[in-house]
Amino acid sequence: MNNVTITVNAQTLSAPEGSILLQVLLDNGVSVPHFCYHEALGVDGNCRMCMVEIEGQKRPQIACNTRVKEGMSIRTLSDSIMAVKRSILELELINHPVDCPICDQAGECSLQNYYMEVGLYESRIDRADKVRKAKKVDLGSHVILDQERCVLCARCTRFTENIIGTGDLVIANRGNHACVTTFEPQGLKADGYAMNVVDLCPVGALTSGDFRFHQRVWFLKSDPSLCHGCARGCSIFIDHYPQKYGDDLIYRYRPRVEREVNGFFICDEGRLSYKNHTGDATLTTPRYSGTAITLSEALELYHQKLAASGSGVVALASPSLSCENLTALRDYCLQYAIPLFGVERGSFDETFGDDFLRLNDRAANRSALPLLGISEDESEMNAALCAASLVLNFDNQTPVSVDQIHFCVHPIDTRELQIPIAPYTEQSGSIINAFGKVQKFASTIRRRHPVPPLHELLSTIKGLA
């Protein structure tokens, strides 16, 4: 497409001819209130909120359904267009319950933002006269619907219909009584992607049942990271909050736009996997025989056991460890001539994958193993395990019948020696996804008593030897 020149509020912009005007404006940082348009869902034109003035047109036009043409002159800030936007917003909000104090969307709500931007009118309808609808409908899949807060933008119904293809959600009834609902009785499933409607919903109509009432969003800090739930490595935001007297807790994962990997969405399983990396879910102190010990005691025990086992030591690495950790581990094993395997039984889940985002391979960094020269030969590993007297297990879930030393993220129900290593949320590194894309992630969570990442722990161990 040819680039053409358009004028927006007396500022000149260059944009591809025929592209969506609203998207061009948003990409160039021009604020245009909108509800129904979403880059992933395309144009629907039902909310009428994105009105702009186009020179030569008699009436204001919706920017989402207008294509860019050479020489267009657009105004978004004139008094007349502000009055139009104000009256449309007033119509959208006419039956809104204004229950922001108990609404989880407050703080990231389009209605709140647009009211401050173009609204600021006095309500002309008494609260007693507003149309009442269902307040707390559990749609299933951790999605809670509040029909009173809905602006009927149809983003959620278009998501289930056009993106997922299940069509779980519909808008039923007409006029004042129109509301989003599900086809009884199966509820919202959306093939394991249901919670994306919570992000899509511009208002507080669809909120997360998992996040419900746990924290107000303005307290949360958002940091970019990568989901380690499967071999795709979806881009996410980790929303966390360092407690005043407690630890830095993760409250939710949200999808981060990464067109080459996950687009705009993530699966529910990945979204809820934050629970495995926050608070008490991870191992924080070394344990032996069921009791907590200090790290120096644990490393002393480690060296004793290693010396006692002689040459019968085998190491197993999790294929979800970052490239940095795997490299350090490979170098350590080479130095002490310990055979290292990157095979993890059970990390392929044939029931998990689908044709959208989820992949059967549940390991985040398996593509790095051949590049680093770490063996993936399962029969060779089985032979080595049969002959082994001690297994160094680096967060690998493969069941082993020999005596083990666990370097693990999560506590294991065993009396063997467990030494904690930091989860990916607490260290920086890089992973290679199933399609060969190298992606970096940064440390987001700062614990009060940090657990060292594996590569740091290995250099400590080397220093002691």
Place this chain on the structure above:
Amino acid sequence: MAFTVVPRHGNTLKERMYLPSLIGGLSTTFGTFFKNISDTQAIPTLEYPEIMPTDITSRYRGHHRLTHRDDGSIRCVACFMCATACPAQCIFIEAVERNDGCDEKMPERFDIDLLECVFCGYCVEACPCDAIRMDSNIFSIVAKERRDFVVGKEYLLRVRGGYEPETSQAALGGEHE
């Protein structure tokens, strides 16, 4: 190096005689002594804590309290506005689903660390529900241990207002949503 000569006081003849100042001081002391002993009711000092002050105004910011709805349930909906406004970050709230039909949300835990509180009253200003007030008239907060100064929801609900009307803004004729 520059230096300044500071003039010494007490070098005049009257000051060096010492007695005039002594007599001046003692006359004030004994004047007040005889005045007070002749009319003990007029002494401006209170025999605190046996006698409590009675002139605290209704604007005085005392111990916090959580108010009730007309049906006796907690007014707070755990919107965290007070915790957001608090400059000392001494309000700790955990919200929970509310199933009594009044509302959707209420605090499971509502703790105020009174040692960290600066009694600025911002929480009262921020509250959209008139759920927290500082009109208890309680100015003296005593406890034996640090952790006893962290007061919880049940305690704050028990603290009573120091002024009529006692319970809620409803009694003042205001809207309370």
